Amino acid sequence: xxxxxxxxxxxxxxxxxxxxxxxxxxxxxxxxxxxxxxxxxxxxxxxxxxxxxxxxxxxxxxxxxxxxxxxxxxxxxxxxxxxxxxxxxxxxxxxxxxxxxxxxxxxxxxxxxxxxxxxxxxxxxxxxxxxxxxxxxxxxxxxxxxxxxxxxxxxxxxxxxxxxxxxxxxxxxxxxxxxxxxxxxxxxxxxxxxxxxxxxxxxxxxxxxxxxxxxxxxxxxxxxxxxxxxxxxxxxxxxxxxxxxxxxxxxxxxxxxxxxxxxxxxxxxxxxxxx
Numbered sequence: 001x002x003x004x005x006x007x008x009x010x011x012x013x014x015x016x017x018x019x020x021x022x023x024x025x026x027x028x029x030x031x032x033x034x035x036x037x038x039x040x041x042x043x044x045x046x047x048x049x050x051x052x053x054x055x056x057x058x059x060x061x062x063x064x065x066x067x068x069x070x071x072x073x074x075x076x077x078x079x080x081x082x083x084x085x086x087x088x089x090x091x092x093x094x095x096x097x098x099x100x101x102x103x104x105x106x107x108x109x110x111x112x113x114x115x116x117x118x119x120x121x122x123x124x125x126x127x128x129x130x131x132x133x134x135x136x137x138x139x140x141x142x143x144x145x146x147x148x149x150x151x152x153x154x155x156x157x158x159x160x161x162x163x164x165x166x167x168x169x170x171x172x173x174x175x176x177x178x179x180x181x182x183x184x185x186x187x188x189x190x191x192x193x194x195x196x197x198x199x200x201x202x203x204x205x206x207x208x209x210x211x212x213x214x215x216x217x218x219x220x221x222x223x224x225x226x227x228x229x230x231x232x233x234x235x236x237x238x239x240x241x242x243x244x245x246x247x248x249x250x251x252x253x254x255x256x257x258x259x260x261x262x263x264x265x266x267x268x269x270x271x272x273x274x275x
Contacts, residue, residue, distance in 0.1 A: 002222040005036050005274065006041040006210075006221065008040070008224060008226060008243075009049065010042070011261055012266060013056075015261045016261075020055065021264060023267040027271065028056050032057045034275070036274060038056075039059075040053055043066045045064060046112060050073070061213070068082050068083070068154070070209060082201055083151035084154055084155065085198070086150055089196070091174075091175060093155060099167050101163075102127070103117070108152050112153045117138070124158060156196070161190060164182065165192075175196060178197065179196070182229075183229040203229060203230060203232055207236050208236050221239070222238065223237035223241065224243065224266055225241075225243065226261065227247070234255075235253065240253070242254030245260040245265070
């Protein structure tokens with residue numbers, strides 16, 4: 001019997017059109033009705049995650065920002081959070097600028113209401129689309145370093161796959177005191193999103209902390225995800241389920257592979273494993 005169900009959002013609950021199917025909503029409602037604690041485990045920040053899951057009957061604290069925060073939505077308070085120290089954020093900006101990438105600075109947890117950039121590649125459609133979708137939260141500034149006088153949630157970059165793959169080892173080597181997450185963009189598979197966070201932070205660590213907070217053993221946890229930043233989460237859970245639309249690395253590490261997001265993968269996994 002699984003007592004905690006952790007669900008990724010983009011590519012898992014939401015399809016490529018950023019829509020959630022009725023079958024998915026019904027399946028989550030069924031799981032909650034069976035007494036299962038249901039939550040999201042996502043790279044999204046609080047405002048973005050709350051908007052995405054507003055129709056779901058979630059009944060456990062959210063794991064947000066790739067595990068950097070556990071947030072009790074009912075009590076409106078963070079149960080755990082870790083910001084990226086400002087000096088490490090400055091290092092990340094320096095490293096990214098040095099290889100021609102354009103860093104984005106996210107404000108501090110818990111709210112992460114705004115994010116900032118000072119330059120962008122006009123050919124980077126992934127960033128242009130992302131900024132347009134978050135027009136009320138994004139701000140262009142003269143220099144993002146001006147916002148690094150305090151600790152922040154994270155630094156991110158969106159770049160074409162080929163540019164990222166040739167520089168991944170360099171980035172990791174230059175930022176040894178941080179956690180660097182590489183994932184395929186949920187909006188454009190031709191791009192990677194790189195996120196620099198505090199060392200040790202991951203969805204897996206966040207899920208482990210949430211299970212301990214709820215008094216639930218990891219063997220009683222089921223997690224569903226589709227992207228590279230879900231690897232640790234699937235490893236930690238007693239049952240790690242990969243969406244059929246995930247990359248080969250996810251499919252290989254999962255305990256079970258369900259259907260794709262367009263073929264009701266979450267609903268099928270819940271139907272099979274939640275009794």
